[in-house]
Amino acid sequence: MSEQVVPIDVSQPKQRQPLLRRRYALEVRQQMAWYWQALILAAALAVGLAISALILIAAGVPGGELLNEFVIMTVFDAQSLQAVLFQASPMILVGLAGCMAFRARFWNLGLDGQMIWGAIGATAIVLFEVGPPALRLPLMLLTAAVCGALWALTPIVLKLRLQVSEIISTLMLNYLASYFLLHLLYGSWKDPRDSFPYSPPFQSFERLPEFFHGYSAGIPLAVVIAVFALWLIGFSRAGLYLRFVDANPKVADAVGVPLRKTILATVLLSGAMAGIAGFVITSGQEGRLTQSFYQGYGFSGILIAFLARNNPIAALVVALLIATLFVAGRSLQVFYQIPFSMVQLIQAILVICVASSDFFIRHRLRRVQGGES
Amino acid sequence: MGMKFLMRILTAALALSITAPALATEADEGLTLKGEPRIAMLYISPRNDGGWTQAFDEARLKLEERLGHRIQYVESVPENASSIRPAAERLIQRGANIIIGTAFGYSDTFEDLARRHPEVAFLNGSGTTNSRNLQSFYGRTYESQYLCGMAAAAASKSGRLGFVAANPFGQVNWTVNAFALGAQKINPDATVTVIYTGSWNDPVRERAAAAALIDRGADVIGQHVDSPTPQIVAQERGVFGTGHHRDMSEFAPAATVCSSVWVWDRFLEPELENIFAGGWKPQLDGALLSMAEGGTDIACCGPAVAEEHVSTIMAAREELLQGNKRIYQGPLYDRNGTLKIADGELPSDGELWQMDWFVKGVITQQ
Numbered sequence: 001m002s003e004q005v006v007p008i009d010v011s012q013p014k015q016r017q018p019l020l021r022r023r024y025a026l027e028v029r030q031q032m033a034w035y036w037q038a039l040i041l042a043a044a045l046a047v048g049l050a051i052s053a054l055i056l057i058a059a060g061v062p063g064g065e066l067l068n069e070f071v072i073m074t075v076f077d078a079q080s081l082q083a084v085l086f087q088a089s090p091m092i093l094v095g096l097a098g099c100m101a102f103r104a105r106f107w108n109l110g111l112d113g114q115m116i117w118g119a120i121g122a123t124a125i126v127l128f129e130v131g132p133p134a135l136r137l138p139l140m141l142l143t144a145a146v147c148g149a150l151w152a153l154t155p156i157v158l159k160l161r162l163q164v165s166e167i168i169s170t171l172m173l174n175y176l177a178s179y180f181l182l183h184l185l186y187g188s189w190k191d192p193r194d195s196f197p198y199s200p201p202f203q204s205f206e207r208l209p210e211f212f213h214g215y216s217a218g219i220p221l222a223v224v225i226a227v228f229a230l231w232l233i234g235f236s237r238a239g240l241y242l243r244f245v246d247a248n249p250k251v252a253d254a255v256g257v258p259l260r261k262t263i264l265a266t267v268l269l270s271g272a273m274a275g276i277a278g279f280v281i282t283s284g285q286e287g288r289l290t291q292s293f294y295q296g297y298g299f300s301g302i303l304i305a306f307l308a309r310n311n312p313i314a315a316l317v318v319a320l321l322i323a324t325l326f327v328a329g330r331s332l333q334v335f336y337q338i339p340f341s342m343v344q345l346i347q348a349i350l351v352i353c354v355a356s357s358d359f360f361i362r363h364r365l366r367r368v369q370g371g372e373s
Numbered sequence: 374m375g376m377k378f379l380m381r382i383l384t385a386a387l388a389l390s391i392t393a394p395a396l397a398t399e400a401d402e403g404l405t406l407k408g409e410p411r412i413a414m415l416y417i418s419p420r421n422d423g424g425w426t427q428a429f430d431e432a433r434l435k436l437e438e439r440l441g442h443r444i445q446y447v448e449s450v451p452e453n454a455s456s457i458r459p460a461a462e463r464l465i466q467r468g469a470n471i472i473i474g475t476a477f478g479y480s481d482t483f484e485d486l487a488r489r490h491p492e493v494a495f496l497n498g499s500g501t502t503n504s505r506n507l508q509s510f511y512g513r514t515y516e517s518q519y520l521c522g523m524a525a526a527a528a529s530k531s532g533r534l535g536f537v538a539a540n541p542f543g544q545v546n547w548t549v550n551a552f553a554l555g556a557q558k559i560n561p562d563a564t565v566t567v568i569y570t571g572s573w574n575d576p577v578r579e580r581a582a583a584a585a586l587i588d589r590g591a592d593v594i595g596q597h598v599d600s601p602t603p604q605i606v607a608q609e610r611g612v613f614g615t616g617h618h619r620d621m622s623e624f625a626p627a628a629t630v631c632s633s634v635w636v637w638d639r640f641l642e643p644e645l646e647n648i649f650a651g652g653w654k655p656q657l658d659g660a661l662l663s664m665a666e667g668g669t670d671i672a673c674c675g676p677a678v679a680e681e682h683v684s685t686i687m688a689a690r691e692e693l694l695q696g697n698k699r700i701y702q703g704p705l706y707d708r709n710g711t712l713k714i715a716d717g718e719l720p721s722d723g724e725l726w727q728m729d730w731f732v733k734g735v736i737t738q739q
Contacts, residue, residue: 079466083459090455182571186540194501195542195727196477285454287481293453330460334447335467339419341449 023368044357048350088323089218093277095315098305101270110170111274112298113177114148118275119282121147123289133205148275149268156267199289208284218284229312405651413445413469417476424618432637452478508655512668515551517633521615522555524631525593527682528613535586536567536595537603543726566736574599620672630675639667665696
């Protein structure tokens with residue numbers, strides 16, 4: 001064996017390829033560091049905000065005023081901040097409700113209906129004068145949570161037992177809930193004083209108090225529930241199960257995760273949170289059961305959960321931002337005659353930008369070496 | 374439950390009567406604005422909604438011209454506290470001291486805002502709350518709808534009238550009854566078949582309701598809903614109709630024979646001048662405006678109404694504008710023959726708001 005081993009030069013000659021002849025392949029990325037994800041998300045939001053700013057400027061808002069309207073007048077002004085927090089508390093709650101359900105891969109489009117039932121439950125406690133005044137608010141909260149959860153029970157049972165699509169069942173149950181609300185308000189629950197279709201007003205001890213001068217107690221309540229949701233998802237055994245279910249329900253079932261129980265409990269919790277949102281609006285904002293208090297929140301909840309990627313703390317932040325957008329939008333409407341639909345347009349632009357950014361998180365472009373030689 | 378409710382109302386009334394004297398002395402002075410008046414309006418719908426809100430916007434333009442003040446407006450403010458509050462507070466923060474609302478659903482929030490901003494004058498169209506610096510106002514729509522009922526019966530060949538109504542409560546029921554009473558003034562046998570759509574603005578259901586009424590033989594369609602749909606359907610089907618809010622002949626020139634229209638400027642102009650003058654005191658039971666006080670009027674009459682009837686209708690309108698005519702006056706019986714308003718008596722505003730009965734000749738779904 002006298003053959004000489006000739007070392008092979010593995011390095012290919014470095015040759016610059018013309019731009020047009022470069023070839024790229026789209027690959028699915030397995031994972032990405034969280035800070036890169038955050039950066040991409042921030043970039044997407046920045047693009048969305050830039051597009052929105054251009055649209056607003058084109059619609060006649062002076063460019064210099066935008067920062068003033070959105071940041072300075074809204075966040076650093078006590079009254080506006082109150083308005084933002086006032087608006088934000090039910091939004092946080094519906095956002096959390098969305099997060100919970102979506103984590104269990106349950107497309108809960110019934111947040112509206114669950115809110116309505118939460119509000120009906122809370123109002124029933126008021127009208128039937130259940131419990132002493134001191135216990136009235138906790139009872140209303142509890143009943144709202146239970147009623148919201150019960151309204152979510154039908155679609156989840158239908159899904160688990162009969163594979164009925166929850167997208168249809170939850171959506172349709174919203175109509176049932178809203179017509180039942182009207183039935184109550186035009187019927188036995190109408191205000192006996194003037195026969196108008198709303199419930200009699202709640203008394204002071206049935207209304208969410210202000211926890212601090214001018215700031216509604218809805219916010220601390222929502223924050224507590226967000227922290228609870230974070231603990232549940234991030235640190236509890238149920239949260240671990242839920243991650244399995246979210247990743248792959250079939251595998252989760254095969255390795256012995258209590259699939260049905262986990263999904264059932266999570267969806268009921270989602271309903272309960274939406275129910276509490278209904279309670280916060282009726283007791284904290286309106287002071288009585290009204291006809292249309294829930295409108296728009298179901299959509300906002302889905303949007304917040306989506307933008308927050310089902311993370312409870314992110315949902316809290318996103319809900320605050322959306323509430324700021326709403327309040328600042330009112331101001332643009334007041335002073336520049338910008339229609340409110342513009343605010344909804346901005347919302348939609350932000351959603352599309354964030355949705356598109358997902359592509360960059362889940363995929364990467366890789367240059368294919370060699371190409372066609 | 375009913376008993377407890379009553380008790381609660383009684384307690385509230387008692388509490389009010391105890392605190393009322395203290396408030397009264399405070400309110401005696403009335404409200405005087407600090408600084409130049411700056412007026413802003415909150416609209417519930419877009420200003421060109423073709424009905425309710427557009428009527429307010431038309432009044433705004435007239436008021437701007439006559440009072441010499443620019444009036445700001447905000448469109449599409451929905452009826453929930455979290456939307457009304459920021460809009461109103463921003464306006465106040467930047468100097469507005471007269472805020473005019475346009476929705477029943479603003480009532481509670483306006484009451485709250487009026488308490489927080491005692492130096493600001495609040496007015497609210499179709500509101501239900503009043504205080505020392507908040508005046509709610511609405512029109513006695515039954516007066517103008519009575520005249521439209523007359524026009525409808527005059528245009529009808531069969532005497533079978535249809536009516537598309539929003540929600541079955543006092544302020545709608547009183548237009549239905551008045552429409553029937555007016556129709557029976559022209560044709561004592563006229564009937565009014567009512568369909569409630571359950572919504573103020575639902576063109577799809579309004580279309581279905583109007584079509585169903587015409588299918589069942591109605592040849593004039595009255596309405597108390599926000600959209601012009603019933604008039605448009607009447608025109609498509611070659612029958613007649615009467616409109617609400619604004620002159621609906623804009624949408625159905627061949628069909629609309631009469632419209633009950635809002636003339637808010639006739640009320641708001643003197644009211645705003647009172648506020649400018651200082652010492653403004655709202656009526657604490659609300660301003661329910663008759664035609665004489667400038668709430669509503671009619672746009673009448675289309676060519677289908679014969680000349681003799683036009684003069685009868687216009688004479689009745691004149692009496693109402695002078696304040697010499699009452700629509701609801703005893704004796705009045707409901708359709709089952711129960712006496713509702715005794716001979717020689719006039720119903721109180723409270724009884725009118727509570728109206729849940731119908732006069733002879735009104736046919737409803739129930």
